[in-house]
Structures are given as structure tokens and as C-alpha cells.
Amino acid sequence: MNRKxxxxxxxxxxxxxxxxxxxxxDVEGYAVARARHGEEALERVxxxxxxxxxxxxxxxxxxxxxxxxxxxxxxxxxxxxxxVVSADGNPQKAASIGARGxxxxxxxxxxxxxxxxSNVRPHEVISPVATRS
Amino acid sequence: xxxxxRESSAEAKQAPRSKDGGRAGHLAFxxxxxxxxxxxxxxxxxxxxxxxxxxxxxxxxEKLAGMCLRTLARLRHxxxxxxxxxxxxVHGIPVRIEGIPLAEALxxxxxxxxxxxxxxxxxxxxxxxxxAMLERALExxxxxxxxxxxxxxxxxxxxxxxxxxxxxxxxxxEDPFRLPDRSTPSDPTGRALGLLAAQSVAAVxxxxxxxxxxxxxxxxxxxxxxxxx
Numbered sequence: 539m540n541r542k543x544x545x546x547x548x549x550x551x552x553x554x555x556x557x558x559x560x561x562x563x564d565v566e567g568y569a570v571a572r573a574r575h576g577e578e579a580l581e582r583v584x585x586x587x588x589x590x591x592x593x594x595x596x597x598x599x600x601x602x603x604x605x606x607x608x609x610x611x612x613x614x615x616x617x618x619x620x621x622v623v624s625a626d627g628n629p630q631k632a633a634s635i636g637a638r639g640x641x642x643x644x645x646x647x648x649x650x651x652x653x654x655x656s657n658v659r660p661h662e663v664i665s666p667v668a669t670r671s
Numbered sequence: 672x673x674x675x676x677r678e679s680s681a682e683a684k685q686a687p688r689s690k691d692g693g694r695a696g697h698l699a700f701x702x703x704x705x706x707x708x709x710x711x712x713x714x715x716x717x718x719x720x721x722x723x724x725x726x727x728x729x730x731x732x733e734k735l736a737g738m739c740l741r742t743l744a745r746l747r748h749x750x751x752x753x754x755x756x757x758x759x760x761v762h763g764i765p766v767r768i769e770g771i772p773l774a775e776a777l778x779x780x781x782x783x784x785x786x787x788x789x790x791x792x793x794x795x796x797x798x799x800x801x802x803a804m805l806e807r808a809l810e811x812x813x814x815x816x817x818x819x820x821x822x823x824x825x826x827x828x829x830x831x832x833x834x835x836x837x838x839x840x841x842x843x844x845e846d847p848f849r850l851p852d853r854s855t856p857s858d859p860t861g862r863a864l865g866l867l868a869a870q871s872v873a874a875v876x877x878x879x880x881x882x883x884x885x886x887x888x889x890x891x892x893x894x895x896x897x898x899x900x
Binding site: 551552553554555557558559561562565596598625626643644645646647 | 699702703706710713714715717718734735738741856857859
């Protein structure tokens with residue numbers, strides 16, 4: 539995979555939220571991938587290792603907490619940073635999964651962009667999935 | 672009349688809330704459900720404001736305006752359904768009973784559901800109800816039964832002192848009248864509280880809303896107060 543821009547994976551079951559966040563990031567020059575729940579997000583991670591994951595917590599099929607544990611279980615190096623974006627105003631859940639940041643909906647666009655720019659992993663142009671055995 | 676309303680209001684309060692209780696969990700769900708469209712509405716409005724006048728008239732401006740309007744409509748459904756159910760529970764809305772041709776109420780209600788496709792066999796039926804509340808209940812039922820573009824069929828029949836209104840379309844989920852809480856899936860159409868509101872409307876009229884034959888059955892008494900009108 540060859541990417542010029544950092545890839546942000548947005549995981550949310552709400553189609554409007556997905557559209558809006560992806561639009562915001564796209565305009566700022568980020569590459570974006572989207573997933574509607576944790577299971578899809580794991581597939582996206584396997585396809586194209588993102589440089590940051592924006593993760594909702596309350597989702598069908600696989601919620602954000604379960605996804606985060608599954609992601610850590612894959613032992614991807616270097617670790618993909620996660621920022622939780624949730625309508626649940628409890629930041630402790632984000633802390634419990636080792637998230638780098640927490641944004642409670644509704645949050646400001648500038649706050650989102652600040653969290654993204656400060657947490658996005660140093661970008662690698664060619665990035666095959668590497669795992670610890 | 673007033674005491675009858677109070678009794679039925681008390682039922683409205685009990686019916687939807689008794690199965691699971693958990694008022695705090697319910698309010699957490701409502702807050703969660705509202706924050707998503709509120710976020711999108713705020714973002715799209717802010718992004719629109721950041722566009723140049725030329726961009727605002729272009730495809731991106733059009734997309735953002737559509738997103739803003741769609742999510743505000745979604746938020747409106749949630750707010751109105753939430754407060755209708757809650758105000759009925761505390762007798763906060765006067766119930767003005769009148770005779771309403773069901774076909775007329777259904778036309779008005781379905782007209783407010785975007786993309787609704789329905790067939791109705793309700794001509795000649797007159798329901799004694801509060802017009803605004805009846806239309807809100809029918810609107811919710813048409814929207815919920817018509818989710819994902821499903822065609823809706825509405826039929827009516829007379830029973831003993833009641834009019835039974837059957838609304839069929841997309842099959843009801845498991846335990847559809849359970850008080851929505853944190854475990855309830857989010858509804859991107861904003862109708863997550865519609866059944867709760869419709870059930871409260873039924874109860875305040877001394878009627879019921881239940882699942883029957885794979886659809887919803889709204890039963891309203893012909894004369895809930897027992898008074899002459």
C-alpha cells in the first residue's frame with residue numbers, strides 16, 4: 539500500500555456521523571476509511587493499517603470496547619492510536635481501553651482536528667501489516 | 672372527564688415504563704440518541720459557514736445543507752416523541768376529544784413520513800380522539816412499519832366499543848414496546864421513541880397498542896370518556 543496522507547479509520551454505526559467526520563477529515567487532506575461496527579473495523583485494519591482510529595463505543599454487532607480489545611490482541615506494531623468519539627459522556631471507558639483521547643459528542647470540529655493531528659501516528663508511506671508473533 | 676383523563680394518563684405513565692423501569696437508563700439512551708444528530712447538524716452548519724459563497728452553492732454546499740436538514744429532522748422526531756410521552760405521563764397536555772375520520776388523520780400523518788408508501792382500507796371509520804395525538808401516533812406507526820422503504824398496509828375494523836387499527840409493514844422487532852435504554856440500537860431515522868409515544872397516546876385515550884399478526888394493532892375506544900358529545 540502506498541499512501542501520501544495519513545489514513546484515519548472512522549468507526550461509527552451512525553451513517554450521518556460517518557459521513558460528516560469523513561467529510562471533515564477529507565477536506566483537511568487526510569485519507570479516510572470507514573466502518574459501521576467493530577467487526578468491519580477489524581477488516582479495515584487488516585486491509586490497510588490506519589494511522590489513527592476514531593472509535594465510537596455503542597455499536598451493534600461489535601461494540602467499541604470489544605473492538606479495542608480485539609485490536610490489542612492482534613499485537614500490531616507500532617500500536618495504532620485510538621481516539622474515542624462517543625455520545626456516552628463517560629471518559630473512563632475510553633481510558634479503560636487505553637485510548638489516547640476522548641471526545642464527547644457533540645464536539646467542535648476544531649477539537650476533532652486537534653485530537654487527530656496530535657494523535658495520528660507518524661506516517662509510513664509503505665505500510666504492510668506487521669504483527670508480533 | 673378530567674378524572675378519566677387522569678386515570679388514562681396514569682396508565683400512559685405506567686404502561687411504557689413498567690416493563691423495564693430504569694428511567695436513568697432510558698434517559699441515557701435518549702441523550703445518546705439525540706447527541707448523534709445534534710453533532711451532525713452542528714458540524715454541517717459550521718462547515719457551511721466556513722465555505723465561500725461560491726462553494727455554498729456548489730455540490731459540497733448542497734450536500735452539507737442536505738445533511739443539516741436531514742439530521743435536524745431526525746432530532747425533531749426524537750425531541751417531539753420524547754416530550755409527548757413524558758408530558759402525557761404527567762398530564763401535561765390537555766386531551767381534546769373529537770370525532771375524526773380515520774382516513775383524514777392517516778393521510779395527514781403519512782404525509783409527514785418522508786417516502787412513505789401505504790395502502791389504506793379505513794374509509795368510513797371515525798375515531799374519537801385528540802386529533803394531534805392521533806396523527807402523531809399514526810405517523811409513528813407508519814414510519815416504524817415503513818422503515819427501509821417497506822410498503823405499509825393500514826386497515827380498520829370495529830370491535831366492542833373500539834376501533835381497531837392494524838398497521839402492517841416491516842415486522843416488529845423482538846419486544847418492540849420495551850422501554851428503550853442503553854442496549855437499544857440507534858435509529859438513524861430518528862424514530863427510536865416513536866412507538867413509546869404512540870403507546871402513550873393510546874393509553875391516554877384508554878386504548879392500547881400491541882403487536883398482532885406481525886403488525887401493530889392500535890385500539891381506541893369509540894368514546895373513552897363515557898360522556899355525551
